[in-house]
Amino acid sequence: MKTVTGFASATVGNVACGFDVLGFAITEPGDEVILTLHDEPRSGSPVTITSISGDGGALPLDPKKNTSSFVVLKFLEYIRSTKGIDFKGHIDLELKKHLPLSSGMGSSAASAAAALVAANELLGSPCSKMELVHFAIEGERVACGSAHADNAAPAMLGNFILIRSYHPLDLITIRPPKDLFCTLVHPHTEVKTSFARSVLPKSIPLSMAIQQWGNVGALVSGLLMEDYDLIGRALVDVVAEPKRAPLIPGFNEVKQAALDAGALGCSIAGSGPSVFAFSSSRATAETVGAAMQETFKLSKAELDSDMWVSPVCSQGARVISSTL
Template identity: 50%
Template sequence: MKTIKAFAPATVANVSCGFDILGFALEGMGDWVTVTERESPGLEVISIQGDGGKLPYDSDKNTCTVAIQAMIDELGINPGIEIQLEKGLPLGSGMGSSAASAVAALVAANELLGNPFQKNELLPFAIAAEKVACGAGHADNVGPSLLGGFVLIRDYHLLDVIKLPVPEELHCVLLHPHYQLNTADSRSVLRDQIPLRHATIQSGNVAGLVTGLFQGDFDLISRSLRDVIAEPYRAVLIPGFYEVREAIKAAGALGMGISGSGPTLFVLCKGSAPIPGIITAAQEVFESIGLGVDAYHSAINTRGAHIL
């Protein structure tokens, strides 16, 4: 029986001012999915590794099977596929864990079925899986995990997704404090309405960040990494947030924000030289409040999900 294995990278969603509309992919970290054809029709998850026994095998709840089911429903077929998931990302970490699983499954299954869809055409099926995992069909994790690089979701109704350029020297540090933060809690603190002045500031920062990426203007990127809509409410849920932000800026970072719904923080910097100092500064802050922290360094992954 034919077997295909695919990898999908971790992601950072929101990217400060880009709440629900911006995300980027990371190097090295991610999930692996292996799919194997079988004679009997239907989808079945036969093994999950690296999740501590927390993820469901139920085809209606696992993001791998939900994504593949959406794809084969579009094709009007019912093939037999066995799925093996290897988690390389911690659950509920703000690194796009559920998105990476769904995207890797789609890329592998699409290859298994003879590539009936172009890569970008798989995005709606990944969004369907995000609805099951997160309760909302956001694309700021699945988009960059699938396509790589920085991705802008200009419109959800028409699903207008644009891949943005990435300056070569742009690097990212992820800071994952040893602290549990539920996505539901992060969502619950957000406001349904925002003042006009905040909408104006946020729009300017999104435009500035996108322009900075196109022009390779790191000073503009740094000035634009400011969120006045979600971060003020979410930051209070992450111990040491403001202290870490000041410390990493003093260490040479361009800026910092909450990755997804947290508690992971992302830090952007120009080149790799400031990274040791950034990590040390963050560790010192978290240690001072009794929290350990895992730090990861990555360039921006411009390849996205791919077959192994």
């Protein structure tokens, strides 16, 4: 048997002002997907989910409804029609979830990206990572009803990713400043992505849009110029954060605690409830994380939390073991 294990790490979408157009990957934690190739075909779907761990039984085993298997099915269709590879065997898929569900940490994107790099390796690497991004994005549609790329693209490609356009897809990779560290804190509560999207305004005043555009441009400039002060000034979201902050118990206090502890800036990770902060050193990022966790614990909800400190991941999704 041929077996490949893929890994993809957590991601932070939006990055404050960059709603649906900016995201980045961290180094850990992440999801693993193990694919085993069988030469003989089976009736029904060419992909079978043999086990899922770490999800508490929440994720579907139907290969058309699970993000990790759905993207592999789309990949198989693509290589058959575009690459001339007529796959006739069968793939068993094992998903190991290390990312919490509905956490704002790009859980579904990590599963999809890990599955895709494993499938690509298993079948001789017919696709580039940029090709695989398209399938990962479609996996987001299965997960939350919206095919957004701010988690899927950095999960696959690493670094910061700016989505200039969705139609056609135009992705710009931005490498992080060398001393930029992310503190990511996940409070033990849940915010459904679909609900977090439902609270957003359908339209915004032009003055608000101008402010948001200015911050996105400034954030990209700060990253490229390694201007940490500018990065901090630009981490302002006037569109989504004010509407989503009430969904996260103690968010405003946690954000202030992060800033008081030395963070450059702080905002909601994706749709929440996780919260991220940027710092210009690991030591500061650790101090910031401790302050954020303490403040969540002191909130009315008395929330426990998990915390990670990480540089931005430059690798993206990757194969971590193979028996080809």
